[in-house]
Amino acid sequence: MAKAEGRVLLPPTVEPVKYDIKLKPDLVNFTFDGSEKIRLDIQEATDEIALHVKEIAIKNHTIVLKAGSTEVKPEAVTYSIKDATVTFKFEEMLPVGEAELELEFFGLLNDQMAGFYRSGYKDITGASKIMASTQFESLDARRAFPCWDEPGRKAVFGLTLVVDTGLTALSNMPEKHRCYLDGGAKMEVAFMDSPKMSTYLLAFIVGEFDFIQAQTSHGVLVRVFAPPGRSKDGQFPLEVAVKALDGYDDYFGLPYPLPKLDMIAIPEFAAGAMENWGLVTYREVDLLIAEGASRKQMQRVCIVVTHELAHQWFGNLVTMNWWDDLWLNEGFASWCENYMAHEIFPDFAMWDQFTSDTQAAAMRLDSLRSSHPIQVPIKHAEEVEEVFDAISYCKGASVIKMAHAYLGADAFRSGLQAYMQKHKYSNTETSDLWAAWSTASGCKVNELMASWTEQMGYPLVTVKSFNGSEVELEQSWFLADGSEVKKEEEKIWKIPIICKGQKPVLMEAKTQKISVPKSDFLLINAGRQVPMRVLYSDETYSQLATAIQKGQLSVSDKAGLVLDSFALAKSGHLGADKVFKLIASFRSERNFIVWDAISQALTGFDTVLMAGVSDPTYAAFKAFVSKLIADAAKEVGWEKKASDGHLDGLLRETLINMQSKYSVDPEAMAEAKRRFDAFMAGDASLLPDDIKEPVFKMALKSGGKKEYQALRNLQAKATTNIERKHVYVTIGHTADIALKKDVLDWVVSGDIKIQDFFYPMGSVAASSKEAAALTWDYYKSHFDRIWSMCKTASPSLMDAMISLSARGFSTAEAAAEVEQFYKEHPLKQNQRTISQLLEGIRTNAAFLNRILKTPVIEESFWKSL
Numbered sequence: 049m050a051k052a053e054g055r056v057l058l059p060p061t062v063e064p065v066k067y068d069i070k071l072k073p074d075l076v077n078f079t080f081d082g083s084e085k086i087r088l089d090i091q092e093a094t095d096e097i098a099l100h101v102k103e104i105a106i107k108n109h110t111i112v113l114k115a116g117s118t119e120v121k122p123e124a125v126t127y128s129i130k131d132a133t134v135t136f137k138f139e140e141m142l143p144v145g146e147a148e149l150e151l152e153f154f155g156l157l158n159d160q161m162a163g164f165y166r167s168g169y170k171d172i173t174g175a176s177k178i179m180a181s182t183q184f185e186s187l188d189a190r191r192a193f194p195c196w197d198e199p200g201r202k203a204v205f206g207l208t209l210v211v212d213t214g215l216t217a218l219s220n221m222p223e224k225h226r227c228y229l230d231g232g233a234k235m236e237v238a239f240m241d242s243p244k245m246s247t248y249l250l251a252f253i254v255g256e257f258d259f260i261q262a263q264t265s266h267g268v269l270v271r272v273f274a275p276p277g278r279s280k281d282g283q284f285p286l287e288v289a290v291k292a293l294d295g296y297d298d299y300f301g302l303p304y305p306l307p308k309l310d311m312i313a314i315p316e317f318a319a320g321a322m323e324n325w326g327l328v329t330y331r332e333v334d335l336l337i338a339e340g341a342s343r344k345q346m347q348r349v350c351i352v353v354t355h356e357l358a359h360q361w362f363g364n365l366v367t368m369n370w371w372d373d374l375w376l377n378e379g380f381a382s383w384c385e386n387y388m389a390h391e392i393f394p395d396f397a398m399w400d401q402f403t404s405d406t407q408a409a410a411m412r413l414d415s416l417r418s419s420h421p422i423q424v425p426i427k428h429a430e431e432v433e434e435v436f437d438a439i440s441y442c443k444g445a446s447v448i449k450m451a452h453a454y455l456g457a458d459a460f461r462s463g464l465q466a467y468m469q470k471h472k473y474s475n476t477e478t479s480d481l482w483a484a485w486s487t488a489s490g491c492k493v494n495e496l497m498a499s500w501t502e503q504m505g506y507p508l509v510t511v512k513s514f515n516g517s518e519v520e521l522e523q524s525w526f527l528a529d530g531s532e533v534k535k536e537e538e539k540i541w542k543i544p545i546i547c548k549g550q551k552p553v554l555m556e557a558k559t560q561k562i563s564v565p566k567s568d569f570l571l572i573n574a575g576r577q578v579p580m581r582v583l584y585s586d587e588t589y590s591q592l593a594t595a596i597q598k599g600q601l602s603v604s605d606k607a608g609l610v611l612d613s614f615a616l617a618k619s620g621h622l623g624a625d626k627v628f629k630l631i632a633s634f635r636s637e638r639n640f641i642v643w644d645a646i647s648q649a650l651t652g653f654d655t656v657l658m659a660g661v662s663d664p665t666y667a668a669f670k671a672f673v674s675k676l677i678a679d680a681a682k683e684v685g686w687e688k689k690a691s692d693g694h695l696d697g698l699l700r701e702t703l704i705n706m707q708s709k710y711s712v713d714p715e716a717m718a719e720a721k722r723r724f725d726a727f728m729a730g731d732a733s734l735l736p737d738d739i740k741e742p743v744f745k746m747a748l749k750s751g752g753k754k755e756y757q758a759l760r761n762l763q764a765k766a767t768t769n770i771e772r773k774h775v776y777v778t779i780g781h782t783a784d785i786a787l788k789k790d791v792l793d794w795v796v797s798g799d800i801k802i803q804d805f806f807y808p809m810g811s812v813a814a815s816s817k818e819a820a821a822l823t824w825d826y827y828k829s830h831f832d833r834i835w836s837m838c839k840t841a842s843p844s845l846m847d848a849m850i851s852l853s854a855r856g857f858s859t860a861e862a863a864a865e866v867e868q869f870y871k872e873h874p875l876k877q878n879q880r881t882i883s884q885l886l887e888g889i890r891t892n893a894a895f896l897n898r899i900l901k902t903p904v905i906e907e908s909f910w911k912s913l
């Protein structure tokens with residue numbers, strides 16, 4: 049194998065120019081026949097051609113290389129299972145210039161949600177059906193046809209599918225022509241040639257679907273495909289896509305280059321969605337919106353659609369050269385999803401939600417020593433699977449948001465447009481984007497960004513002194529566990545210090561004095577533009593508390609203050625008692641985003657308090673939360689109001705969810721039970737999707753076998769994945785330990801699709817201290833079974849199992865046990881998740897020890913709040 053910059057790549061001697069692929073899937077025997085012609089550009093004389101191939105058998109006698117009028121066959125065909133390659137060795141040197149490689153092959157329609165794979169589903173009459181679709185990112189185009197399966201090897205794709213007449217066949221491009229074979233039983237559908245693009249973006253699908261369509265005002269046909277009978281559930285995503293596609297045309301300054309955009313729900317899908325150019329595939333719950341869907345669900349679908357459509361430019365038109373720069377695709381699309389959702393639905397307040405959602409997720413993970421820099425060297429393509437994580441997506445988006453704030457919206461956009469124009473249909477590295485922004489803004493963007501993308505972690509900025517007009521700041525590496533940063537580990541970031549009323553000032557040294565506008569209070573990082581934490585002095589905290597009372601802080605700033613305070617308590621910089629005092633001051637808060645941040649902080653406290661404080665202290669904590677939310681919960685109520693905005697709907701769900709977790713209020717329990725019973729008796733009006741999950745949890749907690757069985761029956765009869773998911777994520781909250789065990793048996797039974805099978809396990813583990821221990825024991829004793837179920841599917845499924853099976857552990861002993869288990873059961877592809885899990889448990893253990901030394905453990909403390 050050739051090695052460039054330490055990367056394992058196919059040799060650069062031969063480049064693919066155009067693939068013509070014909071595939072005949074067999075949906076009964078789960079196989080496919082294929083043939084392909086690849087037009088090649090032989091750039092250096094060679095006697096070998098190497099391609100990627102996996103789980104495919106090439107028919108050796110069909111391999112022919114044509115150059116001019118000569119035809120040669122390879123003298124040897126060698127497979128490398130390890131590298132997933134096949135090498136054709138020819139007797140003589142192949143001359144430089146154009147050539148054509150032809151071959152036939154045979155493959156399997158697997159059930160692993162990768163490559164060309166099959167999904168099972170039930171149609172509206174209840175009949176079992178099979179459809180076939182593709183998922184190629186990152187390394188699975190090679191499971192469907194032999195190819196140069198690297199993002200930098202862009203080529204044109206011409207595809208033909210031979211399928212049963214009556215089925216729908218789709219690909220990236222519109223159909224070019226079709227003809228009928230076998231007396232009309234089969235049809236051959238040929239698609240128009242694709243633009244030049246990477247292999248991982250090719251897609252094709254065969255099955256039965258209904259669709260709805262619309263046209264953008266710029267003239268692109270947009271269609272949403274759904275299982276037969278459900279096309280109306282595509283209306284909301286269709287509207288979002290039409291607006292987003294026009295919006296991105298304008299924003300990027302380049303029109304969407306394909307004649308159509310299809311979006312389709314796939315019954316079995318490992319990720320949330322995949323941005324295949326012109327044929328975007330989705331997990332069903334992330335695309336279709338049935339009548340009565342919750343606000344949360346609608347927002348989620350909007351975000352996933354705007355994310356995938358951003359990729360049609362950022363990723364598809366301009367693509368990373370190699371997987372090192374995956375973050376550029378994902379971070380950027382994650383920034384764009386918020387940008388475009390905000391354009392379409394300003395009332396979603398996505399940039400405020402960013403603080404408690406995307407940025408919070410980035411900062412949680414990136415405060416661990418087992419995190420990684422945004423830009424990671426990837427030698428072997430397989431390693432890329434490990435970086436589809438919150439660092440690439442959420443920290444990536446967070447540093448792009450920072451760049452936007454620092455450069456200004458105009459320079460940010462014009463740099464981006466220049467970048468798109470210059471690199472369309474080709475490949476880039478991160479430095480290409482920095483160069484475009486530098487030219488547009490006159491700033492040294494590379495210097496600013498390198499400290500954020502090339503080193504892991506983020507800074508804690510401590511206020512050392514403040515005299516009303518000048519502040520002295522010190523930066524250090526923020527670590528979740530508060531462990532000591534050794535001299536040789538110290539890092540420096542270039543931090544835009546943003547205070548209201550002045551331009552960002554760059555902090556470049558360990559300590560720096562900065563002038564700030566005169567104000568009654570000091571707020572560093574106004575608008576939460578920068579992923580960093582700020583530690584104030586006691587005096588500045590009390591000024592901030594007053595500012596909150598006076599309504600002088602923005603929603604983002606309030607949410608950020610709560611999240612910072614919690615993280616600083618965890619790391620030992622701030623007493624837990626002070627954080628509870630701060631949280632107690634939000635009783636009259638009515639904004640969803642602030643409550644979301646409070647809810648996250650309380651969940652963090654709950655995990656360790658449940659594991660390690662006395663029963664009376666834990667009960668006092670729960671009583672405090674019950675009281676904290678009481679006024680807001682009463683005001684927001686259970687019923688949708690005519691005056692409700694988007695965030696009010698989300699707030700209702702959050703508050704009822706908090707009640708389901710902490711409340712001991714018999715009235716709330718009775719109300720939940722009343723609604724649950726009415727719903728089960730056939731009256732759905734009392735239980736809209738917004739509050740279904742917390743109500744299910746409350747009914748399970750206060751009920752018994754009857755409620756449990758009712759939900760299992762509901763799942764069995766459900767016709768949509770979202771209905772099933774409501775049950776999966778709540779069912780473990782049954783109070784009965786035998787029923788919790790029954791849930792775990794269900795997880796490994798094979799009756800739940802592996803795309804979903806981690807949800808019920810997670811719900812058991814989260815339900816109580818005893819249930820967490822039960823889950824871990826069960827996971828250990830059924831490990832072989834669980835591993836065999838998902839070992840050849842995306843590693844993200846096993847990652848979810850690993851994280852959820854030890855959910856809620858907060859002691860050093862638990863960490864040691866989990867560590868020992870994975871020593872005995874090493875999982876190479878999930879190593880990073882295991883390290884992060886262990887560090888998370890140990891950080892919680894240290895947190896608990898800190899809490900035990902604060903007044904929080906005394907009953908009098910809770911009475912004082």
Ligand SMILES: [Zn+2]
Binds near residue numbers: 359378
């Ligand atoms: Zn993406």
